[in-house]
Amino acid sequence: MAPARRVADLVVERLRAWQVPRVFGCPGSAVTPIVDAFADAGGDPAFVPARHEETAAFMAVGHAKYTGGTGVCLANQGPGAVHLLNGLYDAKLDSKPVVALIGQETAGPLGRAHADIEIGRLFSDVCHQFVRTVQTVEQVSALLDRAIQTAVATRSPTCLVLPYEIQVAPAPPAPSPAPGGGVLAANPGLPLARVLPHDADLNAAAQVLSSGRRVALLVGQGGYGAADEIQALADRLGAGVATSLLGKPVLDERLPFHTGVIGDVGGDASAQLMAGCDTLLLIGTNDPWTGYLPPPGQARVVQIDIDGRRVGSRYPVDVPLIGDAAETLRALIDRIPDRPGRQWRETVEASVDRWRGTAVERAGQPGEPVNPRLVFQELSPRLPPDAAVAVDVGSVTYWYARHVQLPPGVSAHLCGTLGSVGCALPYAIAAKLAAPEQPVIALLGDGAMQLTGLAELITVAQHWRRWADPRFVLLVLNNRDRSGVGDHREPRAPEVVERLPDVPYAGWARLLGLHGLRVDRPELVGPAWDEALAADRPTLIEAVVDPVVPLDPPDQPFADLRGVLADADAARRVHDQVLRTHVTVDSRDLG
Known part of the structure; x- marks a missing residue:
């Protein structure tokens, strides 16, 4: 006789109805019935055990970021629930739908469970x-549906607590009669609304953008899916384009007018673009580095965001547009005449050329033993066009922002707003499990590797043989520097570097049956990337890099392009005057 269907089985069935492919978590006594129900479901959805609840939560956030779906994590009450918080705050601050399911034991030897936390x-x-x-058992389906619906609708994390005695209770019939009468409805998969600004607001925004002489676009993660519209509008306005750190993958970074990332992690071209513009369009960005935006009053500002709570929250805005980025941009393009300012665009492109030359020059400078910039500079031309990239927090963020050019089709994510170390490897695991046929590259420092990576590499070793494409490359910058995340404008002396214990990271990978490479000379960097991307199994590249290479934020965030443009105007006027003089003389001679 088949075992009786329990509420734990109902939870798994509802997750399947919502098309949740996998749940990340740690087994424990308070969630044993649900973990058993996952096993009985035969992998639909799958349960992915992590080595720690914090990394399970990061995996759930990574799933949401790379797939656009809803991430789900599972943990025990008490310390297990506490450990989820870091990943859930990542989801909250980066606006991603994640559902936390918490098992709770409500009875214990003393009348209440141990590890009791409200x-x-x-x-x-x-x-x-x-x-x-x-x-009550009758609430389960409806409350789980509401948790997922709310996470999707608000792009934020939600939490549902499931007491143990509820999990093991017989599943109720569907639809469930509610206590006291009525029915608790459950409807998975409700569609999201279409959000567009009013015509009057679109007209006002078009007027502001059309009247600008030096237009800049700043693109955030809200611009995902709108690359064609962003490029078309930039061409129509003759604008330069910069991105937030989270918006880096939105647009092809090889475009000649793409100045790169703004902020401390960015470069000179973006700082100059922002400070030199007279008109600014913010697209789906909530970037905190507002010190790199034009001084208030210098530029007229239009902001597009699907969440009205964010419009004008960080920077004053003249015309707010509440709507989906792609559709709003299409409506704007139809209202703006095609009259690009070539002089401004040419000035921006010259600034971009100078900055890219500077980045290459810095990457070519010697390091002891290897310049970390070189490791990232050598990755750019080798990035597979369908790759997913996961980036951790620390000096790797600076090198990634400046030295890795993302072509179209490459997705990249990081814990951009919370800034929590230890996110990259869990992100990368989630990305690979979601699309086993795509290559995945994780970029992190030795601090992150010691914090969570050494343990979660076990998870990689557990799963990789089932992946259609074994390419999973983990770069670890081994500089033994715990504090290399600050704004270090000058190189620090070796004696002031806070040293981490040295760990044989490549050796640890080999012990787990993976491939490991140690790079301690500049000439080994390029070949190491080639070998790792051609390997028949996941590969860890341990790059021994110089800990005192300066992070070099833009020295003058307000060193803008207006002076360059004024010089160009003066030079052009002189040139035109000389030309007119020569034409006059020649005419008299001919007469």
Whole structure:
């Protein structure tokens, strides 16, 4: 006789109905029935055990970022739930839908369970849109549906607490009669609304953008899926384009007018573009580095965002547009005449050329033993066109932002707003599990590797033989520097570097049956990338790099292009005057 269907089985069925392909978590006594139900479901959805609840939460966020779907993580009450918080705050601050399922034991030897923490209060900030505890078996489907619906609709994390005695109870019939009468409805997969600004607002925005002489676009992660529209509008306006750190993958970075990332992690061209423009269009960005935007009052500003709470929250805006980026941009393009300012565009492109030359020059400078910039500079031309890239927090963020050019089709994500170390490897695992046929590259420092990476490399070793494409490359910058995440404008002396213990990272990978490469000479960098991307198994590249290479934020964030443009105007006027003089003389001679 088949075992009786329990509420734990119902939870797994509802996740399947919502097309959740996998759940990340750590087994424990309070979630044993749900973990058993995943096993009985035969991998649909799959349960992916992580080595730690924090990395499980990061995997759920990574799944949401790389797939556009909803990430789900599972943990015990008490310390397990506490460990989820870092990943859930990542989801909150980067606006990604993630659902946390918490198992709870409500009875123990002393009348209450050990590790008793009030989940509602603990999660009331990070999951403020929805935190509920199931009280009856009849509530399970409806509350789980509401948790997922709310996460999707608000692009934020939510939490549902499932007591153990509820999980093991017989599953109710569907639809479930609610206590006291009525029905608790459950409807998976409700569509999102189409959001567009009003015509009057679009007209006002078009007027502002059309009247600008030096237009700049700043693109954030809200611009995903709108690359064609962004490029078309930039060409129509003769604008330069910069991105936030999270918006780096949105647009082809090889475009001649793409100045790169703004902020401390960015370069001179973006700082100059922002400070030199007289008109600014913000597209789906909530970037915190507002010190690199034009001084208030210098530029007229239009902002597009699907979330009205963010419009004008960081920077004053003249025309707010609440709407989806791609559709709003299409509506704007139809209202703007095609009269690009070539002089401004040419000035921006010259600035981009100078900055790219500077980046190559810096990457070619010697290091002891290897310049970390070189490691990233050599990756750019080798990036597979369908790759996914995961980036950690620290000096790797600077080198990635400046020295890796992302071609179209390459997705890249990082814990951009929270800035939590240890996110890259969990992200990369989630990306690979979601698309086993695509190559995945994770970029992190030795601090992140020691924090979470050494353990989660076990997860890679557990899964890789089932991947259609074994290419999974993990770059670890071994500089033994714990504090290399600050704004170091000058090289630091070796004696002031806070040293980490040295760990044989490549050797650890080989012990797990993976491939490991140690790079300690500049001439080995390019061949190491080639070997790793051609390997028949996941590869860890341990690059021994110089810890005192300066991070070099833009020295003058307000050193703008207006002076360059004024010089160009003066030179052109002199040239035109000389030309007119020669024409006059020649005419008299001919007469």
